[in-house]
Amino acid sequence: MTAPNTAVVRHFLVDTDLSPAEQAEVLDLAAAMKQDRYGYRPLAGPQTVAVFFDKTSTRTRVSFAAGIAELGGSALIVNPGESQLGHKESIADSAKVLGRMVSTVVWRTYAQSGLEEMAANSRVPVINALSDDYHPCQLLADLLTVREHKGKLAGLTMAYLGDAANNMANSYLLAGVTAGMHVRIAGPEGYLPQERIVEAARARAAETGASVTITTDAGEALAGADVVATDTWVSMGQEDEKAARMELFRAYSVDGAALKLADPDAVVLHCLPAYRGYEIAADVIDGPQSVVWDEAENRLHAQKALMAWLLAASGLATLEPAG
Numbered sequence: 001m002t003a004p005n006t007a008v009v010r011h012f013l014v015d016t017d018l019s020p021a022e023q024a025e026v027l028d029l030a031a032a033m034k035q036d037r038y039g040y041r042p043l044a045g046p047q048t049v050a051v052f053f054d055k056t057s058t059r060t061r062v063s064f065a066a067g068i069a070e071l072g073g074s075a076l077i078v079n080p081g082e083s084q085l086g087h088k089e090s091i092a093d094s095a096k097v098l099g100r101m102v103s104t105v106v107w108r109t110y111a112q113s114g115l116e117e118m119a120a121n122s123r124v125p126v127i128n129a130l131s132d133d134y135h136p137c138q139l140l141a142d143l144l145t146v147r148e149h150k151g152k153l154a155g156l157t158m159a160y161l162g163d164a165a166n167n168m169a170n171s172y173l174l175a176g177v178t179a180g181m182h183v184r185i186a187g188p189e190g191y192l193p194q195e196r197i198v199e200a201a202r203a204r205a206a207e208t209g210a211s212v213t214i215t216t217d218a219g220e221a222l223a224g225a226d227v228v229a230t231d232t233w234v235s236m237g238q239e240d241e242k243a244a245r246m247e248l249f250r251a252y253s254v255d256g257a258a259l260k261l262a263d264p265d266a267v268v269l270h271c272l273p274a275y276r277g278y279e280i281a282a283d284v285i286d287g288p289q290s291v292v293w294d295e296a297e298n299r300l301h302a303q304k305a306l307m308a309w310l311l312a313a314s315g316l317a318t319l320e321p322a323g
């Protein structure tokens, strides 16, 4: 029995796992797959993709299930509490078993270290479907959406307001600078990105001509921005802090007054689920500058491209249309 070659397998655990050129390749492939929705079959067989959830989900669950089917594969969705993963055996042991049965592992979980242990022991690609630290699949969809509406990414200014210490803030920062965008992150003192993440973003920005601004001043982040983004103030697992958080982030709400500070043609992103009247006003999310429904749809196209690209980069599939 030959040992699995875990060294050559590509994973997507954090936004910077794709180089700037690779991120552009995935977005190009996503756009091609959106045009030719049923034309790519890298999972034909069908091969199985296991999709594990330790936290709840609507978009991630449905977009992976639909995307896997559209690529010719079969999705195995494992809901919270339904498997031994992370409880009754080591993550490394689970990874070794899964790699013998499925072609890709997708996992929504809490600790980033769990995903890292899974990837280190996996002979198939591992994809982060949201952790406490990052939501990189969401950012591929967000960037695809901005590119569709603005025609480009590099050189645009993207402002994120609100809980600036959460997974979405970190991913906006890292994925945005990878795309060459000027990323401004605004939140209250004590709820800004950790220094290690800011340093990683600045290093990537130096490669792409991007820039990073971290501020407590929402107006500074918004001034002339081409893209305005926000996320819930109460992430999964923080429900006990809800009342305090609703007060803490109030000055960072994306409402009509905030949007007036951005470029008049700015587009508004929210990964959903949204809490109208808190992190985003109803007339903004339901207004003409909102692109949140395109953003949600693009989860499907972006993740199909990501799965195909990772398999191809790992030598496990080809990227050609089925023809």
Ligand code: CP
Pocket (backbone or CB within 6 Å): 056, 057, 058, 059, 060, 061, 130, 138, 271, 272, 273
């Ligand atoms: N945006 C997002 O990941 O949504 P779900 O939590 O519904 O998957």
Ligand code: NVA
Pocket (backbone or CB within 6 Å): 130, 135, 166, 167, 168, 231, 232, 234, 235, 236, 271, 272, 273
């Ligand atoms: N920050 C949010 C994103 C939900 C898609 C959370 O982690 O709950």
